[in-house]
Structure formats: structure tokens, C-alpha cells
Amino acid sequence: MLDDLKGKRALVTGSSTGIGAAVAKALGALGAHVAVHGNANADAARSVADEVRAAGGKAAVVLGDVSHSIETARIVDEAVAALGGLDILINNAGAILERVTNAGFSDEIYDKVYDLNVRSVLSTTKAAYPYLKASGHGAIVNTGSIAGRFGGFAGSSVYASAKAAVHSISRNAAREFAPDNIRVNTVAPGFIVTPFHDTTPESVRETARGQIPLGRLGTAEECVGAYIFLVSPSMSGYITGQIIDVNGGQLMP
Secondary structure (H helix, E strand, O other): OHHHHOOOEEEEOOOOOHHHHHHHHHHHHOOOEEEEEEOOOHHHHHHHHHHHHHOOOEEEEEEOOOOOHHHHHHHHHHHHHHHOOOOEEEEOOOOOOOOEOOOOOOHHHHHHHHHHHHHHHHHHHHHHHHHHHHHOOEEEEEEOOOHHHHOOOOOEHHHHHHHHHHHHHHHHHHHHHHHHOEEEEEEEEOOEEOHHHOOOOHHHHHHHHHHOOOOOOEEOHHHHHHHHHHHOHHHHOOOOOOEEEEOOOOOOO
């Protein structure tokens, strides 16, 4: 069934570490051609690309800050030039950046969080749209968050609202792009142990763990199946505008 991903051309933003890296490697193992994207950690992006090649896929590395629309246009163009087109876009780049309260946030942190988590999705999708349309069977998967579902823990209001915006953008884009045979869906991870949470206080980790019926925090690899499912035409060709929650049962919408 997953033979339908062989030769597919995919750009995965934020794929130098964490969930993005795990997804890029899985796509490579299924025979996809993957543009691995990184920004601050170029060496890690190159290492992921090497693993994609070792798994049997083709890989290219594209670098840049997706917070800026000019950069996203260049990143997409470089990915398309390297891969020969684009069938799959996974908008995964994102971060909480800094925990700030509702009473203590600044315009500066708001702009940074929204540029990275929201503007990047809009601008990367805009740049990729002509290529996805030309493929005739495009698929976009945006990385949302459980925080965008329930509002997030203390200090994550700005980030949670940004991820809620990603959920809404995904639904709207699903309607807009359906006539072009481009499907748009979202994966909303729960508490996944990746570099994203390196600075998360232990108290927050324990609170989250206590709310999860499966009794543990998740791994990046445990998120991969949802992404692969959503980009596979044979498995999800009639699915668009949906959110798949991967959170161990912490939230059951």
C-alpha cells in the first residue's frame, strides 16, 4: 500500500531534529525524495539527509529561517530545483521560543512566535502551492499541537494561540485547495520528548505525564505514522481538513 510514496517529492520544514527528522527518515525509507530543512543546526540537517539516503531515498538539504516570507520562497524554490517538483509539503517548523504569561508577554515575543509558527505555514504554503497543484495530487500536513486544542500550560498562551491558528488555517486551506486536488490536514502532537522540550520545566513534564492515560510521554517516532498516513493517497486520499491527535489519550476531542 505504501508503494504510492515511492518517488514522491517532499519538503519537510524543521526536519533537522525531532518529529521533522523522524518523518523525513521515514519518507526516505519508503522511497520518497526528501528536502530536509534546517536553520540554526545545518550539520544536523545534513546528517538527517545522509540517513534518508542510507534508507534508500534521495535527499537534499535546504537551509533558512522560515519566519521570513522571502526566505520561505527561496527554501521552496531550492527544494523544487533539487527534487524536480513537489508532491508533499510538511509544515513542521515551530517552537515555543519562550514561556510568557498573559500578563507579561511582549510584542517582541508575540511577533517571533507568530512569525515562526503561523507566518511560516502561510508563506511556505503560498510558495509551494503552484508546484503542489502541478503535481496533480498534492498533500500538505501542518504540525499543530495539543496546546492549540486546550490552551496550553502556564506560560504557553502565545504559542498555544499560534497553534490554534495553524489548525484554523489548515481547515480553510483544505477547502480552498480541494479543487486543485491538494489535501490539507494537521497532526497535533501532545507532549513528545524532543529537543523542543529541552527547556520545559520538570514540573510541567510531570503534570503532563499525570494527565496521559498511557502513563508516559511520547516519542518523535510515535508521531510518524500519522504523517505517513496523511500523505499517502492510498490510505487517506479521501481525507482532508482533519486533525489527528497523537497524545497518548491526554486529550480526546
